[in-house]
Amino acid sequence: MPENDCFPDALDRVLHQPIRTRIAAFLAARGEATFSELKQALKLTDGNLEAHMKKLTQTGYVDVRKEADVLQENNRKRTLTLYSLSDHGKEALSAYVQTLSDLLNLDT
């Protein structure tokens, strides 16, 4: 059986998607980020990022924190939404990296 056939089954289904992998890695390193920062770092459209964030929050890999009444540059108040990788998400990312490394026979 070719190696690639068994490759996806060994990996986390949610994280094994290029955009979500990058979101998780970015949040792991940065700690917390707003929607705008994620959009800027990943160069995605609002709709695309929103869909991926929804999937990550639904699986419990990403936590959402809201700060109300934040004054914006245009003097209007709005709620600031901050995303961070949950402990569950950190464990999943760590396991995902380990599985990838094992597949490539790398020492982590």
Next chain:
Amino acid sequence: MPVEKNIDTKSESETKPEQCLEDIRSMMDIGHKSIRIEKHTFFYWGIAGGLLTVLLELLYRTAPMIMNTTIYVVLCAAILGAVGYFDYRKTREIRRCQDKSVSFVQVRMTRIWWLLIGTAILFNVGLMIYGGSTAYSIWFILIGLAIIIHASFSTQPLGQYGLALIAIGIISPALLPYSGLRWLAVSVFAIGIPLLGFMLYRSSGFWQADKPYAVVIWLLLTVIPGYAVYEVEKNINAPHIPATTLSMADYQSNPTSQAKAQIIKLPAGTTVPLKLSAQGSVISDSVFTQLPLVLKEPVEVVVENGKLSGTYRIGQGAWSTLKSWELLSINDLLINITPQKGLTMDVKLGILGRQ
């Protein structure tokens, strides 16, 4: 019925593991490089630094040494503390306003910045009070600081050990002389640091580093050996005390028949002339002056073969050995010019005797 948008545009099986790892590495790299020092930060700290330099220079010209140190600490803590607080608040406000956050790395780096500022203040105060004998204390504080910096990015319980080292660095110069600090440094470096390594890698049991009492055990095992060696050394090198005691009058009246070793007792009120010599690029000759110093308390000194052995005691205190460099400190040097006296130099000497 709404159809869920297919967001997995690239199928999982198409993604190669090498590419996944590379993506993770590059995104983590971007995530880590998330520090941005805001413009106001440069202004706040720069102006505060300039202001403090001007104020402290004025202070040195007017206040005496102890007052100087107190005002220095209060002024630095007040101004730099306020700058730290307002800088942090303003940075958060700006980021929120731009729909951005302050990253984990930036929060940690801000704490490290505050720690470095605090350390700089501590060093200045240490040098003002204890002079050059603070060398080992500076090492303790710097290593403590380095451990705290590591703790900011580590899951190991390093922070409390870093703080303990800083506490040793602050307290030790007040309790021990230079020779004691030297043995303490030997103990901290050769026992304390390896012991910390041992404790950090114990996953269970008494020696585990994250137990609540662990830092106290570590502190005791780090400090006690150094202090014990210092005490032993002090006792081994305890001064030899002769049996004969003479008054100054007896010593002076019979200078030829002196025993090999004897104690000379100087009562309070005895005049001790201090002979000063000075030389330098702006002074043509060495000038010798005798200053009549008067003893405030009785002092006993040991004379061996007609020479001072360095052993002394003040009042009924313990016998000590005097090292000349521990004796004198220049607390103030003021130069003035008046029509009546012309150019004058006012030197305030501190003459220390430990009991």
